[in-house]
Amino acid sequence: MVLPDYYEFCCRVKIVAGHDALEQIPGLLSEKGAKKPLIITDKGVAGAGLIDVVSRVLQDRLAGILIADNVPPDSDLRIVHQLAQFYRDNGCDAIIAVGGGSVMDTAKGVNIVVSENASDLMAFSGAGALKRPLKPLIAIPTTAGTGSEVTQVAVIKDHEKHLKMAFLSYFLLPDVSILDPRMTMTMPPFITAMTGMDALSHATEAYYCLQKNPLSDAHALSAVSMIYQHLPMVVQNPSDLNGRLAMSIGACLAGIAFSNSMTGIVHNLGHASGSVCGVPHGLAMAILLPYGLEYNMHKCEDIIARLLLPMAGETDYLNTPKEQKAQKVVSLIRQMNEDLHILTNGRHARCFREVKDREGKPMVPRETLPEIAGAALLDGASMYNPEDTDYTDNLMVLEAAWEGCPLDLSKVKKG
Amino acid sequence: MEIVEVVRAGGKPFKRAYVSIFLWFTGRAIQAAAKVDEQVRREFNSLPDDFTFSLGVLPDGPWMVIGREKGQVKYLGGDPEGRHLHVRLAMKNIETAFLILSFRESTALATARNRLITEGEVPQALAMIRVMDIVEVYLLPKMIARLAVKRYPSWTPGRKFFGRIGIYSRAMLGI
Numbered sequence: 001m002v003l004p005d006y007y008e009f010c011c012r013v014k015i016v017a018g019h020d021a022l023e024q025i026p027g028l029l030s031e032k033g034a035k036k037p038l039i040i041t042d043k044g045v046a047g048a049g050l051i052d053v054v055s056r057v058l059q060d061r062l063a064g065i066l067i068a069d070n071v072p073p074d075s076d077l078r079i080v081h082q083l084a085q086f087y088r089d090n091g092c093d094a095i096i097a098v099g100g101g102s103v104m105d106t107a108k109g110v111n112i113v114v115s116e117n118a119s120d121l122m123a124f125s126g127a128g129a130l131k132r133p134l135k136p137l138i139a140i141p142t143t144a145g146t147g148s149e150v151t152q153v154a155v156i157k158d159h160e161k162h163l164k165m166a167f168l169s170y171f172l173l174p175d176v177s178i179l180d181p182r183m184t185m186t187m188p189p190f191i192t193a194m195t196g197m198d199a200l201s202h203a204t205e206a207y208y209c210l211q212k213n214p215l216s217d218a219h220a221l222s223a224v225s226m227i228y229q230h231l232p233m234v235v236q237n238p239s240d241l242n243g244r245l246a247m248s249i250g251a252c253l254a255g256i257a258f259s260n261s262m263t264g265i266v267h268n269l270g271h272a273s274g275s276v277c278g279v280p281h282g283l284a285m286a287i288l289l290p291y292g293l294e295y296n297m298h299k300c301e302d303i304i305a306r307l308l309l310p311m312a313g314e315t316d317y318l319n320t321p322k323e324q325k326a327q328k329v330v331s332l333i334r335q336m337n338e339d340l341h342i343l344t345n346g347r348h349a350r351c352f353r354e355v356k357d358r359e360g361k362p363m364v365p366r367e368t369l370p371e372i373a374g375a376a377l378l379d380g381a382s383m384y385n386p387e388d389t390d391y392t393d394n395l396m397v398l399e400a401a402w403e404g405c406p407l408d409l410s411k412v413k414k415g
Numbered sequence: 416m417e418i419v420e421v422v423r424a425g426g427k428p429f430k431r432a433y434v435s436i437f438l439w440f441t442g443r444a445i446q447a448a449a450k451v452d453e454q455v456r457r458e459f460n461s462l463p464d465d466f467t468f469s470l471g472v473l474p475d476g477p478w479m480v481i482g483r484e485k486g487q488v489k490y491l492g493g494d495p496e497g498r499h500l501h502v503r504l505a506m507k508n509i510e511t512a513f514l515i516l517s518f519r520e521s522t523a524l525a526t527a528r529n530r531l532i533t534e535g536e537v538p539q540a541l542a543m544i545r546v547m548d549i550v551e552v553y554l555l556p557k558m559i560a561r562l563a564v565k566r567y568p569s570w571t572p573g574r575k576f577f578g579r580i581g582i583y584s585r586a587m588l589g590i
Contacts, residue, residue, distance in 0.1 A: 005528065006529075007528060127534070166537075210523060210527035211527040211528070262527070377541065379537070379541075380541065382541070383523055383526055383527075384527055388566035413566065414566070415564070415565070
């Protein structure tokens, strides 16, 4: 156990998890004194029939249910302002966010504008701009990956000015998060695989990055255990309700862990590959995770080795020689990517050269790697990585992750 | 209720003096490093023309302010009041500042332990942290600098030797 001299930990979200957990929504709203919630979602979630599930729970108990399903795949400032106006015009008094990361971020943005009675969300960007609690927000994730239902961050893009603004405050934590397996059951195997690997990357990075602490460790280890056991099962059998619930809880645990201990090189390079080439975040996490562990191996081999217990179980952990434990963790994650590649008929990419867009064109041409390596220098996640990273380090990791071959550990610079 | 004693901010004169001198000298050293070291120059060139940065201690200082004026990097003294700051790195109290500036904790670890408050755009803050790391490697003996940075760089002896002479002499003279 690593005991830091000092750390901070906060998660004050009420988690309501289980089969039929959605049935609790009317009671939860009434606890908050809310009678007219605005449901914020996107067309994909609505099209999959998930809003109908929520509406059915609410329709007998509330007079009117307002639904806004125009959240784009990338959060958008204009939409935040539109939805805030819609909320005010209809006299709403709470927000229910149903969706993935973009919906959660949008709902948090709307909540800032309506609670502060503001005209411009951007006046509240950065850390610490919010000084008081916001309107009640209930988060219902429809993926098991982002952990946004328990994080204090929102990222909103101003597409007109090409700006991406982050909002950071404990007041952005939802009041309640509802984890109901019905909400993730319709996710296709390919999306289940990459969002699940996103959650595994949150838990793993939370466990080895600089801000780790005993409380984030406890959440991270439980998350690794749940995700590692259940992800292949739900990809293989999407209607496995218990598996879906375990994945939602695992992703939630991972979200609590990483929002209190931050992430490192995997997210650093993943954000950059997303902004330069549009690589889906979960896929980038899946590809980069083994490389992040290898890159930091010389700094935290003992810590990485401890991840073998929740992944492989007691017998394997005890039978593996001490000096091989950390390397085995890396091998197991690579093997999981291989398994997911097979289970999704090749749609789950194992390396950057396999990432393709809808038309089958490669999304990460090799010549874009220098640009990604440069873009990563602008991302704050590098700060929390145990080993320092510079342009050449980033490029070395990206080249190995593009080829799909293990990192040459002799080339990792040690100071 | 009767007020028994008013607790006033301040005190710890030794630590406050150490931090003040450290910030004053580091400010002048950053100005010097921008003239001597190519990597530091490149970092500043990536920042806005009127970029201003401040590092100091909450709530009442001391502070140091660095800025770009007409393409030159300048140490602008110890008073950030009234200035538009692009990036402000604030250590939460004098104990924290002493911990960091006496190299018992690296900047990265101090950030991870919530001892620093960063205000401003993240890419610009990261550029300034890289600059400070480089300056620390120049100013400090390897044994101490290794405690201050995540990874001690493998520079050529020439870069280290001539850079160190250039930065120390310019910082002393304030040029």
